Amino acid sequence: MQHDLRLAVMLCFNAGFINAAGFLAFQVLTTNVTGHAALLAVHAARGELQAALVAAIWLLLFLCGALLSGIIIRMALRSASSAYTWPMLVILAIIATVAVGGQAISLLPHARAYLTGALLLAMGMQNALVTMISGALVRTTHLTGMVTDLGIDLSAIVTRSGGNDVQKRVVLRLTIIGFFLLGGLAGGFLQLHWHFAAFYVPVVVVLTALFYDRFRVAIKRLLRKAGIL
Numbered sequence: 001m002q003h004d005l006r007l008a009v010m011l012c013f014n015a016g017f018i019n020a021a022g023f024l025a026f027q028v029l030t031t032n033v034t035g036h037a038a039l040l041a042v043h044a045a046r047g048e049l050q051a052a053l054v055a056a057i058w059l060l061l062f063l064c065g066a067l068l069s070g071i072i073i074r075m076a077l078r079s080a081s082s083a084y085t086w087p088m089l090v091i092l093a094i095i096a097t098v099a100v101g102g103q104a105i106s107l108l109p110h111a112r113a114y115l116t117g118a119l120l121l122a123m124g125m126q127n128a129l130v131t132m133i134s135g136a137l138v139r140t141t142h143l144t145g146m147v148t149d150l151g152i153d154l155s156a157i158v159t160r161s162g163g164n165d166v167q168k169r170v171v172l173r174l175t176i177i178g179f180f181l182l183g184g185l186a187g188g189f190l191q192l193h194w195h196f197a198a199f200y201v202p203v204v205v206v207l208t209a210l211f212y213d214r215f216r217v218a219i220k221r222l223l224r225k226a227g228i229l
Contacts, residue, residue: 005138008130008176009138009179010205011206013179014140014202014209015126015183016179016187017184018122018202020188021191024188025196030119030123031119031127033063034142037055037059040055040056057117058120061121061124062121064124065122065123065125065126068121068125069125070132073128084133087129090125092207092210094121095119099196099198099202103195123141126140153166153173157170
């Protein structure tokens with residue numbers, strides 16, 4: 001469980017990074033659907049059908065990402081670590097495409113819309129992935145529910161009505177919020193300076209999450225050889 005939560009926190013940084021970098025690159029939030037649902041309603045009310053259709057497509061792509069991730073994980077053996085490998089490989093491929101070819105692709109007609117949709121699909125996959133591995137304790141791509149849960153847990157501490165785990169949950173939620181904000185800060189800063197090359201950072205994050213166990217074992221071996229452990 002601790003291993004899964006570490007991966008979840010790592011991917012929270014990833015989501016914050018992509019949300020900020022994606023917004024600066026495409027002027028669209030790429031990690032949540034609440035704003036797009038509001039835009040869909042506003043555009044529809046104004047009779048702006050094309051804009052409403054675009055917002056609906058953003059919603060659908062995030063949903064398809066979550067659906068695809070859930071299907072892949074459920075079809076894999078639950079006890080096998082590879083159950084989470086394939087969704088992460090798809091996420092990695094999408095982000096790597098944006099990082100490597102984003103600048104050139106974005107010059108093509110409607111390419112920015114395709115790249116935005118691809119990131120929404122990837123973030124839908126990531127959110128479903130982390131939700132499943134954390135037992136619905138963590139959502140990586142948005143903070144609304146997390147901040148609400150934090151408020152509820154804090155109220156339990158203030159009224160002294162919480163259980164023994166409430167302080168641990170508060171620390172976890174603060175950590176997740178902090179990493180999301182840290183990722184957003186890094187994503188915004190690096191996108192302004194590196195442009196599409198900034199997306200190499202989430203590529204590295206996903207690769208680290210993908211091979212987390214191997215990296216951890218290798219580091220422990222190095223520390224033991226050095227006499228630190």
